[in-house]
Amino acid sequence: MELKKTEAIILRTRDLGESDLLVTFFSSLYGNLKGVAKGARRSSKRFVNSLSTFSMVDVEFRERRSGDLVWVESCELLDGFPGIRSDYNLLLTASYMVEMTEVLFPSNVPSSEMFQLLRFALGSISKRQNVDETMISFQAQAMKIGGFGINLSRCSRCDRQYKGEGRALFHPPSGSIVCLACEKESVVTPGMEPDTVSALHQLQSSDRLLENRLECSDNVVRELKAVLASHIEHCFGKSLKSAKYLHPVRRQHPTPTLRF
Ligand SMILES: [Zn+2]
Known part of the structure; x- marks a missing residue:
């Protein structure tokens, strides 16, 4: 399957088996994506410090032959929005934004405009701006x-x-x-x-x-x-x-x- 690349924001992660992660992204080009990052819970150069909720990343993935999940091949951190993680109220605000994005744009409904809005909003609250x-x-x-x-x-x-x-x-x-x-x-x-x-x-x-x-x-x-x-x-x-x-x-x- 063809390797695809897009900017994305990580909406959530969940442990899968002993070493993998199930990662949900909202991507600029493909909308909501859910994929398996093999070996991500062990030290892996393909995912260095990039798989945290609310982080903006460049992600490479391949579609699988069946099912909705993709294989996450690599992830590079572009902006971790660290301010969000240092304040509980900002975490709640970011959680609300992420939930609203998922409700408005479920799987396979891309919107680069929505992606830009979410990125902009997370960036602003991370800097505690208004x-x-x-x-x-x-x-x-x-x-x-x-x-x-x-x-x-x-x-x-x-x-x-x-x-x-x-x-x-x-x-x-x-x-x-x-x-x-x-x-x-x-x-x-x-x-x-x-x-x-x-x-x-x-x-x-x-x-x-x-x-x-x-x-x-x-x-x-x-x-x-x-x-x-x-x-x-x-x-x-x-x-x-x-x-x-x-x-x-x-x-x-x-x-x-x-x-x-
Ligand atoms: Zn009237």
């Missing part, structure tokens, strides 16, 4: 890349166009905003100030993918967290397993404001 903002950017952009962008242009009930004025609500079943004439604000239909809608729009715009310059107020961060948590839970039918270990979303009562 961890909250990075998480929000990752969630919004991953959902968009996966085909679950939020419709911010008009109310899904009455079709009224949103012109960037007044408070709008997020309506999870339609994946869209709704106006305050059509729906009441609640835990399941969280509200957004115009600044929040604008920030989400910027995050979802394709020319801003992979950038991480979400500079906004605490209120915008709080509202985006609530909206994205509702959206992700509704799309996947449940919270991600790793989400329950992260900080819960704190909800605040909105101050009276203009209606959309």
